[in-house]
Structures are given as structure tokens and as C-alpha cells.
Amino acid sequence: MLIKLHRGDLPADFTPGSSIAIDTETLGLKPARDKLCLVQISVGDGSAHLVQVDRTTYDAPRLKAVLVDPGVTKIFHYARFDVAVLKQYLGVDVGSIYCTKIASRLVRTYTDRHGLKDLVKELLGIELDKQQQSSDWGAHMLSEQQKKYAATDVIYLHELKSRLDQMLEREGRSALAKSCFEFLPTRAALDLSGWAEEDVFAHA
Template sequence: MSQKQSSIRPLVFQGDLSEEITKEYEKDDHLAVDCEMMGLNPRRDRLCVIQICDSKNKASLVQILPGQTQAPNIQLLFEKKSIIKIFHFGRMDLTFLKARLGISVNPVFCTKIASKLARTYTDKHGLKELVKEFFDESMDKGKQSSDWGKKILSKEQLEYAAGDVKYLIALKHILTEMLVREGRLEYADKCYGFLGTLVDMDLLELKDIFEH
């Protein structure tokens, strides 16, 4: 599974996936997904890029246009019940997808939630740490904070975006095995199922209802 960050070259689309690649992705039962934004406030900041990768490592990068409110082909895939969408810290991505494109992603697997439930021997649950532990590779996160809203993305940004999704499907299988082994799979599944409700609460700015 080990491969160089630059070995996956994403297809680049404007506004939405093509019909052809959508039909190809529909055949898979897993899709890895990540999003890049101009900031972390879904009411203020724009959703700029959606990265998608299937089980065959076919990666796509969709640039979301200013003012865009729909992406029908992406919505078809992300709401299709037979395809598990895998995120790392899905809460943020799901919030932007709902707020900006009206997409209610389901079903979902979050590698960060899975890691926190399975890897209780550490407090390091970032994607970079997961990739290092399970694949012995170092991820370059240097382009994480960059201008994802510009019209033409750099080669480094494209490589970073593809690298952020290429490990997620494999991580899903590894972490699921750990959750089963430790008897925590049921808790994880309940957490994934609650993410949609949590996203709606975040958009209503009801983030602290469980605090004293």
C-alpha cells in the first residue's frame, strides 16, 4: 500500500464530476473524501475543493465555483446508501457540504473517530500520525493552509489534495479491524450515525449543549 505522494494524479473538474467518472464511482462501495475551504467558518468561508478517491486509487478533484450551491453528481454519490463515504474529521467536511451545497452525506465513516476509539494508547489522531504508524510514510502538510480558492491550483496543491484521500479507504479497514478486536465497533457506528445530527446542530450554532 505504500506509495509516493505524487504517484496519484487527480482528474480536475470545475463545479461537478463528469457523468463518466460519476458512473465509475457508483460501482464502488467505498469513496474517500476530503474538502478544502477558505477558512473554518461555514457561514463565512467558501467551500473550494472536494477530493474523491475510490478503491482503485482513481482520484478526482472538483473545484467549487464562487456562488455555487449545487453539484448534482457529487450529491448523487454522497447520498447514495450503498457507498460508504470515508473522511478524516468528517464533522467539518460534512458541515461545509451541507451548508454550501445542500448535501446530506450518508453513510459515513470517520477515521478520526475510529482512531480515538481504537487507538487509546495515544493522543495523536491526526491523519499524518495514522499514515506514519500504519504505512511508515511521512505526509507533507505544508499546503494545508494555502489559497484553495484560486482559479489555477499549483502542482503542489494537487499532489497534497490527492495525498489526503489516498490512504483513507485502507485506514478504514485497518481501524475497523481494531475496533472489532477491542469490542468498540458498536460505539463507532453510533458515532458515525450521529454526525448528521451534529452537523445540523453546528449549523444552528448549538455546539455546547452537552456542557454543564
């Protein structure tokens, strides 16, 4: 696994291809309070680019350009959170989204375990180490363990998408998944606007 750490922005020679796997690390789980610290990207070749963003300016034009490119599919696991965080701190509306967690919920109805660790273990036969999940991502110098953890959050997403796409097709739920993915920017906007805990579609 090749891990490349970049400070501030993606390198000028970064080429995303038709799809990227993407994840974020923050100082907590409340986008309005907990700052974005790290953006991880993989193009599906087993390597990971870790962008340690400048938390004073969030000036990352090359990263932002990739995030808004409609020709690049962005593969997330739990896109709802990441899309909201990227909107809050980078000011971008991420489009062309695929969420492995939503896909899993639509086809793995035989289980209630839809975390990344569970998906990777069942579908790919790989055990992930999640020990660094709650570490300090605001540190100026990230540890080797943090870098490896951050990288493993994205390097398997392309393969997971491929497996889940097969299951979605098998169960006749590909179109439903696509509609869910297209709604995610609106769901993130609701979260940022104060409706995170409220179902606006509920009867009562």
C-alpha cells in the first residue's frame, strides 16, 4: 500500500480518472463544530493520497475541482457525513456520488451490520484495524498508524462498489440506489441546516 501525504492540496499532477474513493477525518462528528482535518482519496490502484488541509483557510483549489467534477464518480462509505463536512469547510457541492453504506443497506438486508469493517470482512475477506478511528486528526504530524488507518478507509471502496453493484443488479435495486445517491446533497444540506435528527418526511 502506497500512502502519499500532501499538505494543503492535491499535487498538480494528480489525475482522478473516472472515479475516486474518498473519506474525511474531522475533530468529531458535528460538522458545524468539528473541523475538517484530512481528506483521503484513492483512484483504485491500491494507493492513497492524504490531503492534510489548511484549517485556517481551507484553500485547496485542485481538491475542490476534483470534488465538483461531474465526470468523476465519488465513492464514499456513509457519504451523508462526508458530503456535509466538505460543504461546510470547503464550500463545495459534491455530485456524482456513490455510497457503499446505502448500497449495503439496500442489498444486505440479512444483517444490520453495515459498517466499513463489516463490509470489507464479508465481501473481501479482509480484517480492518479501526484502532485509530478516535485519534487526534488535528495534530500537525500524523503518526504512521494514523496514515495507514486513513488510507485503509479508501483503498477498498472501488472493489466494494463492484461487489455491491452486482448485488444491486441481482436484486433489481440499482435504480433505487441511484435515486438515494442523488438525494444525498439534499440530505447533507438538511443536516447542516438543523434537521439532522428530524425526519422531514415523517407523518407526525
